[in-house]
Amino acid sequence: MSDDDAVAAAVAAVADRVHPTDAERRRLDAAVDDLLERTRAAVSDLPVEADVLQVGSTARGTWIRGDRDIDVFVRFPPDLDRERLERYGLQVGRAVLQDGEEEYAEHPYVTGEYAGFDVDLVPCYRVDSASDIRSAVDRTPFHTTYVADRLDADGAAEVRLLKQFLVGIGAYGSDLRTRGFSGYLTELLVLAYGSFRDVLAAAADWRPPVELDPADHAAETFDDPLVVVDPTDPGRNVAAVVSEANVARLTHYARTFLADPSPEAFVPDPPDPLDPAEVREHLSRRGTAPLAIRFDAPDLVDDQLYPQLRRSLDGLRRGLEGAGFEVLRATTVAADAAVLFVECATGELPAVERHVGPPVATRSHATGFYETYADAAVYGPFLDGDRYVVERERSVRTVEEFARERLLEVALGAHVEDALREGYGVLVGDEVATLADAFGVELARYFDPTP
Amino acid sequence: MSDDDAVAAAVAAVADRVHPTDAERRRLDAAVDDLLERTRAAVSDLPVEADVLQVGSTARGTWIRGDRDIDVFVRFPPDLDRERLERYGLQVGRAVLQDGEEEYAEHPYVTGEYAGFDVDLVPCYRVDSASDIRSAVDRTPFHTTYVADRLDADGAAEVRLLKQFLVGIGAYGSDLRTRGFSGYLTELLVLAYGSFRDVLAAAADWRPPVELDPADHAAETFDDPLVVVDPTDPGRNVAAVVSEANVARLTHYARTFLADPSPEAFVPDPPDPLDPAEVREHLSRRGTAPLAIRFDAPDLVDDQLYPQLRRSLDGLRRGLEGAGFEVLRATTVAADAAVLFVECATGELPAVERHVGPPVATRSHATGFYETYADAAVYGPFLDGDRYVVERERSVRTVEEFARERLLEVALGAHVEDALREGYGVLVGDEVATLADAFGVELARYFDPTP
Numbered sequence: 001m002s003d004d005d006a007v008a009a010a011v012a013a014v015a016d017r018v019h020p021t022d023a024e025r026r027r028l029d030a031a032v033d034d035l036l037e038r039t040r041a042a043v044s045d046l047p048v049e050a051d052v053l054q055v056g057s058t059a060r061g062t063w064i065r066g067d068r069d070i071d072v073f074v075r076f077p078p079d080l081d082r083e084r085l086e087r088y089g090l091q092v093g094r095a096v097l098q099d100g101e102e103e104y105a106e107h108p109y110v111t112g113e114y115a116g117f118d119v120d121l122v123p124c125y126r127v128d129s130a131s132d133i134r135s136a137v138d139r140t141p142f143h144t145t146y147v148a149d150r151l152d153a154d155g156a157a158e159v160r161l162l163k164q165f166l167v168g169i170g171a172y173g174s175d176l177r178t179r180g181f182s183g184y185l186t187e188l189l190v191l192a193y194g195s196f197r198d199v200l201a202a203a204a205d206w207r208p209p210v211e212l213d214p215a216d217h218a219a220e221t222f223d224d225p226l227v228v229v230d231p232t233d234p235g236r237n238v239a240a241v242v243s244e245a246n247v248a249r250l251t252h253y254a255r256t257f258l259a260d261p262s263p264e265a266f267v268p269d270p271p272d273p274l275d276p277a278e279v280r281e282h283l284s285r286r287g288t289a290p291l292a293i294r295f296d297a298p299d300l301v302d303d304q305l306y307p308q309l310r311r312s313l314d315g316l317r318r319g320l321e322g323a324g325f326e327v328l329r330a331t332t333v334a335a336d337a338a339v340l341f342v343e344c345a346t347g348e349l350p351a352v353e354r355h356v357g358p359p360v361a362t363r364s365h366a367t368g369f370y371e372t373y374a375d376a377a378v379y380g381p382f383l384d385g386d387r388y389v390v391e392r393e394r395s396v397r398t399v400e401e402f403a404r405e406r407l408l409e410v411a412l413g414a415h416v417e418d419a420l421r422e423g424y425g426v427l428v429g430d431e432v433a434t435l436a437d438a439f440g441v442e443l444a445r446y447f448d449p450t451p
Numbered sequence: 452m453s454d455d456d457a458v459a460a461a462v463a464a465v466a467d468r469v470h471p472t473d474a475e476r477r478r479l480d481a482a483v484d485d486l487l488e489r490t491r492a493a494v495s496d497l498p499v500e501a502d503v504l505q506v507g508s509t510a511r512g513t514w515i516r517g518d519r520d521i522d523v524f525v526r527f528p529p530d531l532d533r534e535r536l537e538r539y540g541l542q543v544g545r546a547v548l549q550d551g552e553e554e555y556a557e558h559p560y561v562t563g564e565y566a567g568f569d570v571d572l573v574p575c576y577r578v579d580s581a582s583d584i585r586s587a588v589d590r591t592p593f594h595t596t597y598v599a600d601r602l603d604a605d606g607a608a609e610v611r612l613l614k615q616f617l618v619g620i621g622a623y624g625s626d627l628r629t630r631g632f633s634g635y636l637t638e639l640l641v642l643a644y645g646s647f648r649d650v651l652a653a654a655a656d657w658r659p660p661v662e663l664d665p666a667d668h669a670a671e672t673f674d675d676p677l678v679v680v681d682p683t684d685p686g687r688n689v690a691a692v693v694s695e696a697n698v699a700r701l702t703h704y705a706r707t708f709l710a711d712p713s714p715e716a717f718v719p720d721p722p723d724p725l726d727p728a729e730v731r732e733h734l735s736r737r738g739t740a741p742l743a744i745r746f747d748a749p750d751l752v753d754d755q756l757y758p759q760l761r762r763s764l765d766g767l768r769r770g771l772e773g774a775g776f777e778v779l780r781a782t783t784v785a786a787d788a789a790v791l792f793v794e795c796a797t798g799e800l801p802a803v804e805r806h807v808g809p810p811v812a813t814r815s816h817a818t819g820f821y822e823t824y825a826d827a828a829v830y831g832p833f834l835d836g837d838r839y840v841v842e843r844e845r846s847v848r849t850v851e852e853f854a855r856e857r858l859l860e861v862a863l864g865a866h867v868e869d870a871l872r873e874g875y876g877v878l879v880g881d882e883v884a885t886l887a888d889a890f891g892v893e894l895a896r897y898f899d900p901t902p
Contacts, residue, residue, distance in 0.1 A: 204814070205814060206812060207812040207813075208812055208837060225837065244836045244837045245834045245835070245836055245837070247837070248810070248811035248812070248834050248836070248837045248838070249834060251811050251812065252811050252821075252834070255814075255818065285802060285803075285829075286801055286802055286803050286830075286842075287799075287800075287801040287802035287803070287848070288801045288802075288803070289801075324796075328801065328803075328805055328842070329805070329842075345775075345797075345800060345801050346796075346797045346799070346800070346801075348738075348797070349738075349796060349797070350737055350738040350739040350740075350779065350796050350797075351736060351737055351738035351739075352736075352737050352738070352739070352779075354779055354780070359699070360699035360702050360703055360902075361657060361658040361659055361699070361702065362658075363655070363656060363706070367706065370703075370902075378736075379737075379898070379899070379900060380900055380901075381901075381902060382900035382901060382902055383696045383699050383700060383703070383902050384696070385695045385696055385699070386659060386676065386695045386696070386698070386699045387699070388902070391737075391779070391780075397738070447830070448830070449830060449831055449833035450831075450833060451811075451821075451832060451833055451834050451839070
């Protein structure tokens with residue numbers, strides 16, 4: 001079997017999972033027709049003009065089988081003030097989706113079910129170009145038009161394969177928890193390289209920074225590992241949110257898939273959750289000093305929560321390192337509780353720490369240092385080469401002490417800091433095994449990490 | 452009391468310790484006269500011409516009270532072959548010092564007692580200049596002449612003060628154990644700066660590299676913290692052996708003495724030896740993981756032994772650091788036994804160690820790394836940013852294991868390596884306290900270090 005044939009076989013094997021059936025398409029088309037009609041009717045009751053359009057992957061034919069999201073946008077004139085846009089938007093939304101609920105992103109929209117589909121009904125401004133947008137959603141219609149004009153049915157099928165592949169490797173989604181590839185980015189990659197297989201072949205050889213500029217109109221330089229200049233907006237990198245690791249992840253799995261094409265690559269394979277005994281086994285096998293800070297997760301959407309958790313984890317990590325602990329690995333997980341988890345090489349440090357002073361030759365500094373420590377240091381000052389050195393008492397000797405006494409001094413996300421001020425638990429050593437009750441899968445990922 | 456007066460008072464208080472009495476001088480002069488006469492008589496029996504001269508600190512009037520060393524040199528013509536120089540030298544030496552013993556430096560000489568003085572009777576070559584020497588001792592007569600021509604009785608007294616001060620702070624002696632200031636260097640410093648007090652005032656402000664060139668004839672540049680170009684040899688730094696720490700030490704004690712002149716500065720103050728219980732107390736207070744390697748000291752003179760011990764200690768230290776241990780402090784001591792002593796922050800490391808691979812983008816490296824570790828690593832490969840990372844089994848987890856299994860792999864001095872191959876003891880934790888039986892004073896210096 002040639003490489004191409006092997007890829008084709010793997011792709012064929014996942015066709016049922018990836019491509020919507022004709023019946024599904026017909027149901028979708030019918031639902032969309034109804035929704036657009038009902039929305040236009042609701043709009044005609046408003047005292048302003050507005051057009052109605054379908055956007056998103058279902059509008060572009062690039063949705064994966066089973067996805068049930070229909071996005072309907074109502075575009076208002078750009079001179080409409082924001083307060084009225086929001087009011088009219090909600091009015092139309094409630095008229096169309098009678099059981100719908102209001103959601104708040106940059107501005108409010110209505111979300112609800114219609115004929116078995118999940119519908120978002122979103123107001124936006126009809127601006128002249130994607131460079132003139134007044135809020136992020138104004139950009140979406142440009143993306144839909146750009147892709148719909150260029151992507152035929154075959155191309156859409158290639159996009160679906162790529163999306164499903166990214167789902168399989170855990171790199172699909174531009175939310176700030178995943179920091180992966182958005183649907184639009186996936187579409188642009190297929191348009192740029194030609195097919196699913198071509199995208200993988202290119203990604204297998206990516207050497208970041210990778211730069212694509214489909215419209216050849218980049219208006220600035222971007223400092224990201226993957227840059228795909230938005231063809232509808234020269235000032236925007238569509239891949240800005242994609243993390244270094246997710247770029248590397250696609251490269252890694254592109255190589256392994258092309259070397260050995262398997263339908264399994266398209267299927268997420270979450271590990272079995274660990275139980276507390278298995279966590280203890282890992283800890284004993286690793287011989288490390290784990291520390292977990294457990295607290296009530298701040299009430300934030302994931303797009304706000306995860307950046308804060310990561311910033312806080314980074315602060316904790318740097319705090320521990322600054323206090324002399326060596327951090328082997330760290331992660332953060334959240335559900336109802338949030339956890340900052342850090343694994344140190346050792347949990348206890350000596351009672352004294354080395355503190356290197358100035359060269360003796362720098363007279364005023366050196367004399368100041370010597371006089372400061374002549375009576376205060378536990379050991380020294382003595383000479384090491386041309387410098388004074390002292391050994392002073394270490395204020396924090398264990399990771400547990402650090403967690404109890406210094407945690408609020410490290411750089412934390414603001415809401416995480418607030419939550420920690422309300423109280424937090426400190427788990428060290430085998431105590432962290434209890435986290436398996438709530439985070440067994442996450443701990444399995446941590447203790448059996450893959451690319 | 453002015454600063455000068457305070458210095459004068461401190462100096463006066465140590466006069467008895469520093470300056471030879473008139474009676475001592477008379478005894479010395481008489482002994483030297485006799486020795487020179489006897490030596491000339493012995494030389495006259497030789498089949499070659501040779502002149503006889505007194506060198507060293509007793510020749511220059513710069514010896515410290517109680518020093519009993521007389522150096523007599525016999526200078527042979529430079530065309531005499533080495534074998535005969537050695538034979539004639541020993542013949543004269545044995546004739547003059549009937550109970551003397553032969554010693555071997557660059558070439559053999561005779562050492563013995565005469566009228567209560569310790570006498571070295573050394574053969575050398577009468578070369579035209581110190582740049583033409585055939586062995587290191589040929590330089591000495593030039594030094595004696597240079598200093599004797601320039602240093603009057605008052606200057607000699609200043610030199611004695613500086614020598615005694617350097618003895619007091621532990622920085623006197625150009626042997627390779629001390630790596631301090633030689634007598635000749637001390638004399639040149641007084642000649643350069645004017646007086647004991649002037650040397651201290653200058654040293655208090657030294658900013659290495661400090662360069663003095665009394666004859667203004669430096670023939671090369673020297674990469675040492677203190678450079679005093681030999682006025683009798685433009686290619687030699689008289690201070691080449693002085694360690695960075697000893698330069699800083701003189702600077703430090705010059706400042707403290709000038710700020711608060713005290714006769715105690717001139718008196719070495721060795722600490723009381725620690726007993727094993729006191730060592731254990733220190734270890735408990737420090738909370739560190741000590742390691743001592745004890746072995747039979749190689750049979751070498753100190754000038755060979757200590758550089759080898761230091762090199763070996765450095766190799767051990769770097770070996771431990773390379774294996775992941777953090778070294779807080781280290782020292783080496785020797786008597787019949789030699790010891791490499793290293794104090795680590797922690798004596799046990801995790802079972803796994805982080806090993807960072809190449810960026811995934813570097814395809815052939817990355818693939819090679821991934822394939823190597825896909826089955827071999829304990830954890831991973833996984834992604835950290837754009838790189839593969841694995842956690843592999845650490846081959847050495849404790850300092851004791853390192854000492855038992857890896858010691859002979861580190862960079863060691865050749866004779867130390869030979870001695871270790873014969874066998875060595877490993878002491879960890881409180882076991883090192885037994886070293887106090889042989890090295891109580893050295894351990895006291897280590898555990899109560901001063902500049």
